[in-house]
Amino acid sequence: MRDMHIQLKRVYDKPEASDGCRILVDRLWPRGVSRREAGISLWLKDIAPSTDLRNWFGHSTVRWGEFRLRYLEELKDKAEELVIIREALKEEQRVTLVYSARDTLHNQAVILREYLESRY
Numbered sequence: 001m002r003d004m005h006i007q008l009k010r011v012y013d014k015p016e017a018s019d020g021c022r023i024l025v026d027r028l029w030p031r032g033v034s035r036r037e038a039g040i041s042l043w044l045k046d047i048a049p050s051t052d053l054r055n056w057f058g059h060s061t062v063r064w065g066e067f068r069l070r071y072l073e074e075l076k077d078k079a080e081e082l083v084i085i086r087e088a089l090k091e092e093q094r095v096t097l098v099y100s101a102r103d104t105l106h107n108q109a110v111i112l113r114e115y116l117e118s119r120y
Contacts, residue, residue, distance in 0.1 A: 005094045006116055008109045012100070015039030020094030023085060025109050027054065030100035040098060042088070047081035049108050050074060064106050071111050086120055 007019070011030045015022060021041045024030075027048035030038070049057070049071050057067040075082070088095050101107035 006089070006113045007094070007096050008104070008113060009096050009098055010100065010102075010104065011038050011040075011098050018094070019096040020092040021088040022096045022098050023088065024098045025112055026098075026100050027051065033100075038098070042084065044081045044084060047075075047078050047085075047112065059101060059103055059106065061103070061106050068111050071108055072115060075112070075115050082116070082119075085116060089116075089120065 005020075009019065009022075011024065011026075011033055015038070019039070022039050024038070024040045024043040024045070025047055027045045029043075048054070049067075053067065053070050053074065057063050085095060097109040097112055099107050099109040101109075
């Protein structure tokens with residue numbers, strides 16, 4: 001799977017054909033966006049951080065390092081969802097992890113991409 005490409009996009013950005021398989025990786029559906037507008041291929045809400053972890057993090061950059069470590073731990077128990085993404089990468093060669101956070105550098109999709117790229 002060397003040719004795989006995982007990109008990240010906010011759900012509020014317009015979908016493009018070059019996105020490949022668009023996978024929403026948020027536990028909650030984003031406000032103000034219809035399913036049609038979002039162009040989501042798959043919604044893997046169970047791969048998102050647990051509700052407790054998400055609430056604890058609260059998008060605080062001060063907690064980013066600890067959030068990253070805790071979320072990486074949670075991902076170890078997400079084999080089924082990770083296989084789904086891996087299969088999408090095999091089929092499409094390009095997957096876009098879609099998220100709703102305003103911060104494009106400090107969100108779960110950044111960590112998830114890192115996790116996937118280090119293993120596949």
